[in-house]
Amino acid sequence: MPVPVVPHSEVDVLIIGAGPAGLMCANALANAKVNVRVIDKRAARVAAGQADGLSPRTIEVFQSYGIAERLLKESVQVHQAAFYNPSPSGGIELTSRTQDVVAPSARYPFECALHQGAIQAIFIDSMKPLGVEVEWSTLPTSIEICKDEHVLMDPASHPVRVVLQKLNAPEGQLQEEIVHAKYVVGADGAHSWVRKQFDITMDGEQSDFIWGVMDMVPDTDFPDVRNKCLMHSNNGSILLVPREQDRLRVYVQLENKDIIDPATGRVDKDRMGPDEMLEVARKSFSPYKISPTTGFLWWTLYIIGQRVASQFSVKNRVLIVGDACHTHSPKAGQGMNAGVSDAHNLAWKIALVVRGWADLSLLSTYESERRKFALDLIVFDKMYSTLFSGKPLSQENSHGVAPEHFLEIFKQFGGFTSGIGVHYDPSVATLDKNQELASGVVIGERFPPYKFIRAADAWPFEIQDLLPADFRFKLLVFTGDFSEPLQQARVESMVATMQKPESFLNRYATSSKGAENSRFDIITISKGRKEGFNFLQFPMLLRSHWSKVFIDDIDVTGSFGGKGYSYYGVGDEGAIVAVRPDGYVGAIAPLDHVEDLDAYFTSFMTAAV
Amino acid sequence: MPVPVVPHSEVDVLIIGAGPAGLMCANALANAKVNVRVIDKRAARVAAGQADGLSPRTIEVFQSYGIAERLLKESVQVHQAAFYNPSPSGGIELTSRTQDVVAPSARYPFECALHQGAIQAIFIDSMKPLGVEVEWSTLPTSIEICKDEHVLMDPASHPVRVVLQKLNAPEGQLQEEIVHAKYVVGADGAHSWVRKQFDITMDGEQSDFIWGVMDMVPDTDFPDVRNKCLMHSNNGSILLVPREQDRLRVYVQLENKDIIDPATGRVDKDRMGPDEMLEVARKSFSPYKISPTTGFLWWTLYIIGQRVASQFSVKNRVLIVGDACHTHSPKAGQGMNAGVSDAHNLAWKIALVVRGWADLSLLSTYESERRKFALDLIVFDKMYSTLFSGKPLSQENSHGVAPEHFLEIFKQFGGFTSGIGVHYDPSVATLDKNQELASGVVIGERFPPYKFIRAADAWPFEIQDLLPADFRFKLLVFTGDFSEPLQQARVESMVATMQKPESFLNRYATSSKGAENSRFDIITISKGRKEGFNFLQFPMLLRSHWSKVFIDDIDVTGSFGGKGYSYYGVGDEGAIVAVRPDGYVGAIAPLDHVEDLDAYFTSFMTAAV
Structure with missing residues (x-):
């Protein structure tokens, strides 16, 4: 009788663990059309209990993936915190009530509470139409990374070998599979098996x-x-x-x-x-x-207990997220939020590297950004x-x-x-320069919400909704007042520079024709009044579609808007803000020195093959 | 060979015509769990063109049925109107731009534009889980109303006989059916067959x-x-x-x-x-x-052309809606809105009569309210x-x-x-009394939106979302400041009066036990500050669930709210506002003369059998 051959397979990303962090990562990569599998040794998602609080920033992140609507429908919103203390007459008494979320720029000024199983279901249902389903009852039994540095540096290689065991394989069928992955994400909780395989200490x-x-x-x-x-x-x-x-x-x-x-x-x-x-x-x-x-x-x-893993990554090929790399008390409601934010930070970097748009070294910023956050978190906790x-x-x-x-x-x-104030230090993913051109938009922090009026139809839009987690960099071009001849000349000169062959826009064009550039989305935000504005005045680069031009004006009902430039600290001379796919500010450049963006993107981007 | 017997069937409501007005009516009645069928001679909903604009009030109505979300997702919003006129130099030029919707109290200060087929699909998909589907390719060939007045006055009778012909019945199967309906709604368009059968002139x-x-x-x-x-x-x-x-x-x-x-x-x-x-x-x-x-x-x-049907109803048993009873130009975007509003006005009245909660005579207010609107509309048009x-x-x-x-x-x-200003004149459905107790809430007009803070958790709610089209009357109890001893006494006395056996609340209780009264939903709106408020202080009648108590206070972010009493013109002494199932103000009563509500409800309600 022949020995059955254990099947081998390849995958771009294997995610071990289908808790909130693993599912967030899987859903994000599924959205990015990355070839991803997610396994979990449990037989199904949790039915009750576990983590249950989502912070204002996590709700913003959910919104950027188009899944906040369901979250908001199923969860309760926590708007108010009440403080009780001992009463002089014995027992307790109300001392004060205050806003639960103290973060003035929060788009959602509340927390959402919902049991973990329902949150997992949101991810699972979002991924399913994209062809990704959790493989439950699947246990990893060994993991190895290739030791050959040449192989490790080759973006096309699959250097991580994982043996999987199917716990519920039908009788007589093979229970083992060997997966060769480009990247493995360990999202397997506080007792992480992945972490232990690589002797990473907590x-x-x-x-x-x-x-x-x-x-x-x-x-x-x-x-x-x-x-x-x-x-x-x-x-x-x-x-x-x-x-x-x-x-x-x-x-x-x-x-x-x-x-x-x-x-x-x-x-x-x-x-x-x-x-x-x-x-x-x-x-x-x-x-x-x-x-x-x-x-x-x-x-x-x-x-x-408060512990942080000594490293979040093994050679940028195995990366751990969530409880696998930090544990702390649930008191400040950070557990699930930190894990989801880890995955959100990691997913776009993996996606860009897998697509061949970014160098492998971009992945190093996952550890530098998120481990620092975890260390801050345990100090606070x-x-x-x-x-x-x-x-x-x-x-x-x-x-x-x-x-x-x-x-x-x-x-x-x-x-x-609230997650709103999380700040990432300078790295290849954030260029610490020109901060003074947009003082209200902090490099390394998430782009804050504000409402602008779409020029063509005066429809008010929340700018965060123009920054979906679609794995593109958003270039927000604050043109200033285009009807000022000097400013118009400045904008036109900037457009000319950006259209040069050596500009990042052409160097990192996804298509060699440069017509459809799916790495960048240019959004124009002009000064002006809706009553007389003509969006057709802008150069075509700044209006690839009529819906791409916005003005910083008060809405038609006179209720909001019109102070965006001042809120963002952008002056009459304008600025360009490059927002990363995760919604964090990556770089700021002056209109008359757009080459600063060349420097930013060159630090991690790779030209299309 | 025996002659095949034409099948007979009974239904509470037969709707003829599955355009927007007919589908609105069908969906509303399906929501109300009324036994309803809807037929259309066409083979399917329209694929393109036709009506396409929904007014701010229609969006509010959609919201009250839980279908605005999809509408807002699929449609475009029209916020701005531009006016062009001849230019001195020939051709046209921009004269001005202004807000498209001039209705300060509109919850949605814009119009939605979407092709009629997509709007029909929203109704069709909403009804389907409720078990109601359009019977396409089904033609009515005759309609008769029983002439016996005793039968007509019997709420249990099925006095309308309609012969239906199935245009796509399989070969060899019967093509006819005879339907005996309690009520027939003619929603069959400008060339209405139903209207012509009863010789109603335009x-x-x-x-x-x-x-x-x-x-x-x-x-x-x-x-x-x-x-x-x-x-x-x-x-x-x-x-x-x-x-x-x-x-x-x-x-x-x-x-x-x-x-x-x-x-x-x-x-x-x-x-x-x-x-x-x-x-x-x-x-x-x-x-x-x-x-x-x-x-x-x-x-x-x-x-x-501008025409209005001479009557909208035949003996309150056959009622016509939409283009069947009024035609006008599409310029002011009123066609579909008027039809949808007809159906919205009619549906709750039919539902209450079919349930045995209201007298047949309530249906007369459909013609009095909507025909007057149609006459106003053509004058304007x-x-x-x-x-x-x-x-x-x-x-x-x-x-x-x-x-x-x-x-x-x-x-x-x-x-x-915008539909916001539509005003229904006094009738059994609107009691013209005590207007001065809530001068901002006009009897006969839709209850205007405003945001209040839920007392138990400071979660801000739009009051219109507390007034869903669920076929219940909402009793909004503005208690004033319950911490004032005099006002507390007034509220407690009102509660005692409402709990008397002869009060409408008990006379028209759906269940004889009175514990679960599905005809009325009591919502308490108090003065007070969220920092120290205790909603448990109210009598149980005013807090059937912790979610039923609201306060007129500014939200936790300090951005909105807190002026609801003044916006509604309600004084310190409070008031009760009875809002009809369609969101229109039916009656207002002072707290110390809640008997005015007895008079209102007695004018059309019937006691449970």
């Missing part, structure tokens, strides 16, 4: 704070059960997050004595179930009452979760957490926790 | 103005091809309406001599095709050029289309239309053309 430490978490539909006389509620009581802290379908997530701080086995000194999960957690919560809740109406929908226990788990200030505890201090920290770090 | 006249219309994707140097463009030239008038997918609709005024057969004096359609129309248009367009890039997508000719078809003012034509006069009329009638 640096950091575990705290002493133990928390329980449970989902329920509550019956309660507590008035803030539909706000995010941050509660310091003399019996421990509680965090409430409202959820879809009248549900409530309750995080409860536990006493170590309740959960540590005195004999071993280790956490003993048998000592604490949801009923015991509820008892703890009820003590903190006093004088209010709370009960689950239909039992506990999900629950778990965890010890807060240590401080924040210590404050949250700390005893409240009282006569007995004069070193306790003062309500006003906690509120202050909550507001101060709103830019960070 | 009163009015035909004008001398002949227009051509064509759809194309234009190649042009005309800068206003994406705005609605109203053009008076010395060669005739032109109306441009931008459309989906770069399309353009061009209405061209024609000279009678080009199209009237001199021998007969009648319109001869063979004399004028799209090429000839384009030639006429080009003369008016000078100095601009226009050509279709891919030919003509659709075209037709029409003579403007005569004036407007005469101005539009008129020669421009010039030295040769001192009685011509002055640009500023036309613009003035355009703005002055914005409330009417």
Whole structure:
């Protein structure tokens, strides 16, 4: 009897793990028409519980992939945070309510809460028409990277060899497959198998704070059960997050004595179930009452720890994302958001490299950008979760957490926790130059939302909707006032420069004819008044279609708009802003020195073959 | 061989005609779970052309049925109108641009343009999951109403007998069916067969103005091809309406001599095709050029006439809607909107009568409300289309239309053309009383949009989204400031009155237990500040669910809201506003005389059997 031959296959990108980070990456690459597979050892997506909060920036990211609409339909929006503290008369009392999201430029000034399974379903349903489905019950059993540096540097090579085992293969059929991938993304969670195969260490430490978490539909006389509620009581802290379908997530701080086995000194999960957690919560809740109406929908226990992987990449061929490379407390609602943002940062870089539009070295910016974020995150998380788990200030505890201090920290770090303020340092992917030409548009940060009026029809558009995650660079040409002869001359000279053969626009044209250049999308934003504006005045490069020209004017109802130049800090002389495919500002150039963009794109782009 | 027996069937409502008005009615009744069938003699929905403009009020109506989202995705929005007039140097020139929609309270301050077939598809796809599909190729051949007044007054009777013929029945199968309907809706267009069967006359006249219309994707140097463009030239008038997918609709005024057969004096359609129309248009367009890039997508000719049916109803058992009961020019974009609004007005009345919640006499308000609107419409249309078809003012034509006069009329009638200002006169469906308690909420007009903050979670909601077309009356309880002891006492007394057995709330309770009252939805709108508000303070009647309480406060970002009481003209003493299922204000009552609502509902409601 012949030995069955294990099948071999090739794929551009293999994603290991179909949690939110892995699915975000898979969906993004599917959108980019990259040949991608995504496997998961589990048999299906999670049914309940797990992560549940999406930050304002993550909602913007979802919008850029066209999946925010469903998210907004299925989730609840958290607009307000309530702070409770010990009352002089015993029990707790409302100290203050404030805006949940403290990030003035957020397009969506709220968080979305929805259980992780529903979020996974959004990605899964989005990918399906693009031909990508999760291969469940599929376990990787070995992974190796080719050691030959020539092979590793060849963009056409498939240097990563992964053996897969199908856990549910029918009897008599082969259970193994050997996949040769150009890139592997490890999105396999806090206990990442991928990370361990490459002996990547997690640096950091575990705290002493133990928390329980449970989902329920509550019956309660507590008035803030539909706000995010941050509660310091003399019996421990509680965090409430409202959820879809009248549900409530309750995080409860536990006493170590309740959960540590005195004999071993280790956490003993048998000592604490949801009923015991509820008892703890009820003590903190006093004088209010709370009960689950239909039992506990999900629950778990965890010890807060803050760790970051020592590296996020192995030779730019294996890259890890999400919980696989950073763990922290769920208190600031960062877990799923950080993972999704990792994947969003990585996907366009992989897509451009796979397409042959960018050099392999662009992938190094994934680690430099996202590992720095993760390090910042755990510094913040240590401080924040210590404050949250700390005893409240009282006569007995004069070193306790003062309500006003906690509120202050909550507001101060709103830019960070909302994801809006995330800043990437200079690299080949961000050119630190000409910042003064657009002071409100920070290089290395996401392009902020604002509404402009489309010149041809006065239809107001949110500029972020002109920056979809379609894997193209957007060139926002702020022309200034084209009716000024000097400014018109400047714009026309810029167009002439950009049309020279040596300009990036022609050097990196996707098609050799240069007619259809799918790497760049030019959007014109002019000063002017809609009542007399003629968009046909612009050179053709600035109006490839009538829909490409916008004016910074107030809308027809007189309600908004008209201050975009000033909001973005762009002066009368104009500027060009290159926005990366992930919506972050890559470079800024003056109209009369558009060569700065040549330098930017040359640092990582490759000419079409 | 036995003679085959023609099958008989019963249905609550038979709709004849699956154009926009008929489909609107069918979809609404399907939503209301009314047993409804809709037939059309055509084989399928229209593929191109026909009506294409939806007014701001129609978009609100779509939103109330949950179908605006798709409309907004597929259509183009028309925000701006451009006015062109003869230039002193020959040809035309831009005179002014203005907001297309002049209706300050419009929730959607624009028109949507989309071809009729796509609009029909929205209704068809919305009804399908509710089990209602259009029966195409089905022709009514006779219709009779029972003459017995006792039968006619019996809500359980099926007094309308319609014989249907199936045009595409397979060979050998029966082609006839006899339908016994409680109600028949004639939505079968300007040449309505239903109308003719009952000898209902169309009163009015035909004008001398002949227009051509064509759809194309234009190649042009005309800068206003994406705005609605109203053009008076010395060669005739032109109306441009931008459309989906770069399309353009061009209405061209024609000279009678080009199209009237001199021998007969009648319109001869063979004399004028799209090429000839384009030639006429080009003369008016000078100095601009226009050509279709891919030919003509659709075209037709029409003579403007304004007529209204002498009656809209036969014994409240056969009712006609849309073009079947009024025809006018398409210039003001009213055709499809008027038909859709007829159906929207009629559907909830039929639904309530069929459910046994309302007396048959409620149906009389369909004719009183919508026929008056149709009469107003043709008065307006005569004036407007005469101005539009008129020669421009010039030295040769001192009685011509002055640009500023036309613009003035355009703005002055914005409330009417937008559909926002439509006003229904007092009847059993609108109680003309207590208007002074809510001066910004006009009895007989649609409830205007405004944003309120949900008390439990500070989530801002558009109040129109709390008024879906779900066939329930909404009772908006403006409580005033509940923390004022006097006002609290007033609210509690009102609640006590409403909970008395003789109150409409109990008399017209759907369930005898009164616990789940599906005829009424109570929404509480309080004064107060979100920072300290406790929605649990209200009596249970005013908070059947935590999501039912709103406050008139500014949103968490400080951007909007907080002036709702003043916008609606409601004072500190509060008020109750009863909003009809179609979103129109039915009645207003003071908190301390809620019996006014008893009078209102008693005038048409029937108690549950």
